[in-house]
Amino acid sequence: MLAVRDRLDAEAFEALYQRHARGLLNFFLRLSWDRQGADDLLQETFLRLWRSSARYQPIAKFRTFLFQIGKNLWLNDLERFRRMPKRAPVGAEEVLEAPEPGVPGGVEDPMEAASRGELSERLVRAIARLSKPYRLVFVLGACQELPYREVAAILDIPEGTVKSRMFKACAALRQILGGAISPGEAQR
DSSP states (O other): OHHHHHHOOHHHHHHHHHHHHHHHHHHHHHHHOOHHHHHHHHHHHHHHHHHTGGGOOOSSOHHHHHHHHHHHHHHHHHHHHHHSOOOOOOOGGGSTTOOOOOOGGGOOOHHHHHHHHHHHHHHHHHHHHSOHHHHHHHIIIIISOOOHHHHHHHHTSOHHHHHHHHHHHHHHHHHHHTSOSOHHHHOO
């Protein structure tokens, strides 16, 4: 990012995009479950990053800085997305960086796959029902697997608040899902 800031180095910017786009897109998909909206937010995040590169200060991790831009865009655009006509939501199996199912030999038990798919869809709907603060903490902490310290920096809240919101988000998800997930599955 310093090369981008100091020399407007397009190759360095492309390297940043290649390194971080997948994780950021995954973040937007898990917040909205709308592929077109997530793609739009991804592009807008990198556009804003490029435009503001001269003001970049390496105070925290670059990923933290990037996710702060993305989080702010998502919060600003939330109302706009609510007013848009509903599109078919992204299925849980389409989320990038999701663990690849499978068994040795490449043959998977169809009953296991169906059961996992049903739970995934229920979890998607349950996450969407969380309030913004809890959804952001859950997606960043549990889905993106970011350390609580980094989640706190992205959201500009104390680490203790992240822990509290994660606990409450997991409790809400367990209640919504009727105990279908254990605390260890949702929390690290």
